[in-house]
């Protein structure tokens with residue numbers, strides 16, 4: 001049987017284009033007709049609603065991906081999901097969703113925010129524009145007066161202007177003041193691929209990386225964004241940034257470090273807890289995302305660790321595939337190749353639990369894996385209870401002591 005020809009369209013000019021170009025049997029779509037489209041979010045917005053999608057075609061976003069990737073909507077959906085769980089199952093179950101920092105959308109929730117702000121005097125907050133990325137427009141503050149300029153600006157707008165500026169809303173979020181440090185502050189970028197929302201089918205990528213700040217962490221200088229924001233877009237503007245040394249560790253390196261320092265068991269628990277973050281956050285939008293068999297989504301999760309272990313900062317629907325070093329390029333190349341293999345399913349039976357670096361994490365329920373070893377495990381070892389209950393042995397472990405915040 002001859003190899004099938006797939007006509008692809010690609011809206012990005014980086015690693016993904018290289019991967020598509022080198023895929024055997026895949027050719028760039030010459031006219032408007034395509035079988036596979038890796039498009040930008042702008043393309044999706046402009047075209048999706050007016051396009052007829054043939055039965056077999058695939059596209060790399062769900063129509064309303066922003067329900068998870070816009071900072072305010074993510075929190076809104078998680079809060080609602082938590083409330084529903086509390087009502088339907090109970091408090092313990094609901095507390096499994098307590099992995100996002102206390103967050104308010106401004107200006108609409110300003111009075112609620114002020115109430116919370118006053119309840120914990122002296123704490124640090126972070127303001128982030130809901131629809132921007134790469135650290136743009138972010139600042140830290142400790143006093144209400146520090147956000148007065150922003151508030152004044154908003155107050156002087158007419159209602160119409162406010163509507164037009166809706167996309168420029170902010171979230172005020174509690175700043176995680178005691179991040180887990182490896183000399184520097186870092187956060188984790190983890191990739192999760194969703195191939196269907198109903199039923200939910202999600203794959204977790206074993207590789208990923210930690211993004212370090214270049215500057216030693218201290219809460220005394222809250223104006224130094226190089227210190228507090230660990231995303232690469234910010235770090236590479238630092239004067240002493242070295243792209244080859246970079247400010248990244250691959251996930252395996254981080255695993256090794258943490259294992260040496262805290263032991264295997266704790267590292268397994270950490271990664272298992274992150275699975276909980278991924279699955280619960282996807283479940284929180286499961287009924288809201290417009291499920292469409294043509295669509296898949298490769299999310300980039302940003303996770304911050306502290307003594308409570310894991311905090312979800314945000315979910316990117318369009319994570320950067322631009323590479324900061326050769327190692328980074330190779331990792332992203334493999335990630336995208338494996339993503340296409342999962343989505344394409346050419347030569348696969350559909351029953352696989354592992355494809356390249358991907359482990360099937362959720363398939364309308366937890367996925368049981370028998371062949372998990374520490375080297376390969378990125379935590380997909382759900383068992384009936386482990387993702388719901390706190391394991392007793394964990395209680396002995398130092399920075400696992402607090403089961404869940406809140």
Ligand SMILES: Nc1ncnc2c1ncn2[C@@H]1O[C@H](COP(=O)(O)OP(=O)(O)OP(=O)(O)O)[C@@H](O)[C@H]1O
Pocket residue numbers: 101126128132133134135136138173174175176177186187228229230231232233302304313314316
């Ligand atoms: N609540 C928080 N506590 C501590 N640090 C935070 C918090 N929120 C964000 N940060 C830091 O700021 C960085 C940028 O935040 P975030 O990812 O939410 O913004 P962004 O502009 O959308 O960035 P990007 O899209 O490039 O990931 C994070 O990588 C993290 O280092």
